[in-house]
Amino acid sequence: MxxxxxxxxxxxxxxxxxxxxxxxxxxxxxxxxxxxxxxxxxxxxxxxxxxxxxxxxxxxxxxxxxxxxxxxxxxxxxxxDFADVVHALTAKMLRRHPHVFPDGTLESRRPPGADPDGVEQRHVKQNWEALKAREREQRARAPASALDDVPRALPALSRAAKLGKRAAGAGFDFDDVRGVMDKVHEELAEVEEALTRDDGEHAGEKVGDLLFAVTQLARRLKADPEQALRATSARFEARFRYVEQRLGEGEQRLHRAPAEELERCWQAAKRLESLKR
The missing domain is CATH 1.10.287.1080 (MazG-like)
Structure with a gap:
């Protein structure tokens, strides 16, 4: 059963x-x-x-x-109820896929080869965003913002990327990746300036600006910042565990090890990682 x-x-x-x-x-x-x-x-x-x-x-x-x-x-x-959830989802997906369901029904289909030059395919993403924007406008009582419906409960990196993507879709974006890199350097310089003034509170705020800029860099490089950081965290964890094993048992062993030895172990962990790829 x-x-x-x-x-x-x-x-x-x-x-x-x-x-x-x-x-x-x-x-x-x-x-x-x-x-x-x-x-x-x-x-x-x-x-x-x-x-x-x-x-x-x-x-x-x-x-x-x-x-x-x-x-x-x-x-x-x-x-x-649950049936309403299923209905709302299905209806929304039908609206957002006119290139697949031309009549807006599950039974309708686009004829094979109807778009041989791929013209429609190139506009699918633009159409998707436009459809979502119209749905937001229909739901909102006040004039819709491009940033409506970006959930506040999202992880900070994911939300920052989504906010940047929405703003970019509305025409508010850097001209190219170089522009984003300049912004990253600008925010890093402001962190350094705050630290020079021994203003830890302001430095902390500027770190937030730096993280947001780096998130937009990831977006422009078509890298998901959340996944990128999770992958980096996994590599860090594996390398750190290797260092711990090389230095023996006990947390105090790590504290007593000279910086040079820690660096040698860390580089060895990186070499081992590269061999496994």
Whole structure:
């Protein structure tokens, strides 16, 4: 027997039942589930990065369970249910893919070879952003901003990249990568200036500006800053663990080691890493 989405929705209804449900699940609300949603999304990303495909069904299931939670909250409050979520998503994707569904229905298809020169393909991204902008305008009571709907709960690097991308789409961007590099150097110089004045608080603020500029550099290089930093953190962790192993057991061993020895171990870790590529 294989369970279905209907079974999953029934399970959630029982878990939330005031008389027969789980005390923990009954206590949950919109706000309390948000941290779990973010955690589950990261666990999906982690499984993909590790190519742990055998873990993905479970991790994706955990993420889907978060959607089921919110749908249940909406149903209990008479706002919407899971079917509304599916309908809204499908309708939105049909609107945003007129190059695939020309009549805006699931049954419609673009004739094979209808765009032999790839003209439509080159405009797909522009059309996608324009469609999303119109949807934001329709939802907003006040005049829409290009930055509407950039979630505040996103990781800081991801949100900075998305803000920069939205601003760039509205025409607010550097002319080229060199311009972004100049901005990075400018922000770094301001950090150094603040440190020269022994103004630690201002230096901290300028570090934020520096990080934002570096994020825009990553965006212009078509590198996802969140993934880039996660990859760098993984390399740092592997190298640091190698240094620890080379120096022996105990945290104090690391503290007592001369700087030259630490550097030799670190470079050895980098060489070993390059051999594994």
């Amino acid at each position: 294989r369970y279905t989405v209907d079974d999953l929705l029934t399970l959630m209804a029982v878990l939330r039942d005031p008389d027969q449900g789980c005390p923990w699940d009954i206590r949950q609300d919109w706000d309390s589930i948000v941290p779990h949603t973010l955690e589950e999304a990261y666990e999906v990303a982690d499984a993909i990065e590790r190519r742990a495909y055998d873990e993905l069904p479970g991790e994706l299931g955990d993420l889907l369970f978060q959607v089921v939670y919110y749908a249940r909250f909406g149903e209990e409050e008479g706002r919407f």
